[in-house]
């Protein structure tokens with residue numbers, strides 16, 4: 403008997419002290435959350451709640467620091483977040499603190515009109531919904547209200563009110579999605595510039611309004627209507643209207659044809675080529691995944707896939723029918739590799755040629771835009787890490803000069819930081835001060851600029867945790883931002 407109690411006691415104390423050392427939990431109730439008002443000081447907030455909260459992120463770029471604090475609700479997945487500018491609360495949000503079930507039907511959602519007051523909405527729906535975030539005061543008050551879609555386990559509706567008036571509605575998970583089907587041919591006939599009424603009449607079904615924003619005045623309204631392809635129950639078609647006129651259309655899976663491109667063709671295509679030139683060169687016209695008009699220019703995105711390989715696609719972006727950028731992934735990548743030592747020796751300011759020479763290969767062209775050879779040409783190339791295929795290094799060039807580099811997983815040193823150390827960091831500290839406190843320098847994951855405009859990002863691993871990360875941003879040698887997830 404005696405030994406049993408001793409045993410139980412040891413287990414208990416071990417458990418308690420272990421969880422104490424692991425992380426500090428800052429708790430909040432819905433009632434406390436509701437009492438906190440926009441405009442309060444950070445001191446007022448921490449006094450009311452009774453603890454200081456987790457500093458999820460903090461930054462100070464010349465102006466006043468901004469700080470984001472988070473507290474945990476009674477269920478560990480629920481939380482409240484407070485955002486301060488200087489020491490003044492400018493917005494708050496909650497996730498899961500209020501567990502009231504507030505439903506809305508699709509019919510009610512469809513009836514809501516921009517410009518309605520919160521009372522008008524509440525009267526129609528029959529309940530006030532849950533306020534998930536709030537910012538601003540007086541006529542600039544912005545609140546977000548959430549409802550569950552009746553009859554759907556995952557459907558949600560979000561409403562935004564500015565100065566008391568509905569100015570955005572957004573929803574997903576409606577049953578009507580599967581009933582509004584259109585064919586690829588119908589999609590192709592619809593032209594940018596048509597009125598909303600004309601489009602709906604032509605398609606023969608109203609679609610699902612997934613979002614609408616603006617004021618009561620139609621000319622300021624934006625509306626997005628979704629449809630499914632005739633073979634699909636997945637919403638893969640979207641029409642976007644501004645002031646009642648179609649300005650953009652997108653589709654993902656409804657073009658039944660297959661358009662392929664080889665890796666060699668992808669590499670050969672040059673920024674500045676016309677759509678006709680590319681169609682002739684590649685042998686097919688590509689799948690139009692989006693088309694829109696903005697101002698006097700028109701924009702088109704075409705997608706090609708790799709021959710016989712579903713893990714590769716290339717997107718080509720055109721402005722006025724001229725190629726402005728290209729992006730490849732999967733199959734369109736090649737196998738050049740890089741190690742940490744090579745990565746470290748590459749310096750900001752190097753030419754693209756210097757980088758390619760050092761690494762012995764041209765890497766993967768991730769994206770390219772701007773006129774070739776001009777100072778506004780932007781090129782991003784990526785190399786796979788030599789030790790693991792999930793590691794990589796990315797180089798960003800402007801006018802063929804390296805201005806930023808980043809790496810992911812090339813440096814596998816474990817660099818821990820404790821929650822206590824993280825809490826002690828102060829915006830404005832030098833890198834050396836941070837390194838001295840933490841006991842190790844962390845891993846530099848990205849770097850850009852030179853001299854006093856050097857920007858680096860340093861990453862640490864929350865001590866004793868298998869996931870999570872702490873990210874520190876330094877500018878000109880000084881700590882300018884910090885953020886964490888995973889201590890909780």
Ligand SMILES: *[C@@H]1O[C@H](CO)[C@@H](O)[C@H](O)[C@H]1NC(C)=O
Pocket residue numbers: 541542
């Ligand atoms: C908000 O209120 C201020 C002062 O009360 C006023 O000057 C401003 O025009 C109002 N803005 C709007 C959008 O109503």
Ligand SMILES: *[C@@H]1O[C@H](CO)[C@@H](O)[C@H](O)[C@H]1NC(C)=O
Pocket residue numbers: 698699700721722
């Ligand atoms: C696109 O073409 C229109 C007229 O055809 C022209 O006014 C506009 O400047 C062009 N835009 C670009 C970005 O080339």
Ligand SMILES: *[C@@H]1O[C@H](CO)[C@@H](O)[C@H](O)[C@H]1NC(C)=O
Pocket residue numbers: 700722723
């Ligand atoms: C886009 O612009 C180009 C050149 O300005 C023009 O030839 C083409 O017809 C336009 N396409 C659409 C769909 O408006």
Ligand SMILES: *[C@@H]1O[C@H](CO)[C@@H](O)[C@H](O)[C@H]1NC(C)=O
Pocket residue numbers: 462464467827828829830
């Ligand atoms: C805010 O930033 C300044 C430097 O810009 C720093 O001295 C001050 O300690 C920072 N405040 C906090 C709470 O980190």
Ligand SMILES: *[C@@H]1O[C@H](CO)[C@@H](O)[C@H](O)[C@H]1NC(C)=O
Pocket residue numbers: 853854855
């Ligand atoms: C950075 O250095 C340049 C030139 O050395 C100088 O003109 C500028 O004032 C410096 N900026 C800061 C923020 O120290």
